[in-house]
Amino acid sequence: MSSAKELVGAIMVYVDGTEGSIAAAQYAVLLARAVGAELIAGYIVNTRALSDLVKTRIFLQEEQEEYQRDIEIDADRYLNHVREFAESKGVAIDLCKRSGNVHQEIRKLVEERSVDLLIIGELSKIRSRRDEFFNEAERAMRGVACTVLIVKDEERVWDLFDKA
């Protein structure tokens, strides 16, 4: 019979600052502690989108630089927040900040770190066919080689985390 650690040796949670991803991080911390898995939190700074906005001339060069600084700061803030979650439950965590095309970078991280389970927050409701093609978390979910767990019911997760 496989042990829990054999089934899930490394967990990565994708954090993007949304409430859903914060709940996913809390869930990932609890699950990593329960099964004794290695825990990684990944945040991808979407520099691809910034470059595209300059190419299409929606952004000026100075706007690109200003927004990149802003989202780098956001990334650090959210990752530190997740580290606090992990520390509060006595779980070791590795924080990974990358830049580029979001779904591609998630896929690369999963491969490089031999992740067995990718945990993401609840996907936004699909309201048009285009949403399916352009939602980065959705594209990552379809593209990664490992098993994916989508965390739903944020309130229940917050409650579980507080009580754990």
Next chain:
Amino acid sequence: MALIDLVTEEVIRIPMISTTKNEVMRELATLLHRAGKIEEIEPVVEALLERERKGSTGLEAGLAVPHSKTSLVDGLVLAIGIAPNGIDFEALDGELSRLFFMLLAPPDQSGPHIEALSEIARLTQSKSFCNSLVGSTSAAEVVELFTE
């Protein structure tokens, strides 16, 4: 938040009555004010015009994306204006602008701001989508186009 969540009939103006860049800003800001999305019109117009002074957001092929990072809003706010006859928005290609996406975002929401602008950029790469928007006759029709 997906762009489509911001697209509601109350923030769509079709057809626009403005004839100048300043009027476009004011017409769309007024729309947002009536929809309860912003409290004051003039400071928003000034924030948008300040960005325009650095470089026009009138792009090519009739598209304009005036935008500003401002503490005058609590969350992302979008207004869409359609001017079938075109308005001089000092576009980069010198052509008249027909499709206006005005986006306002608070300073602490750079990520969602970038995502929304990217989505606008992606959507408007489709000539047929832009033509359909410009050919729309009502706000309800515009909302429907976004949900296809």
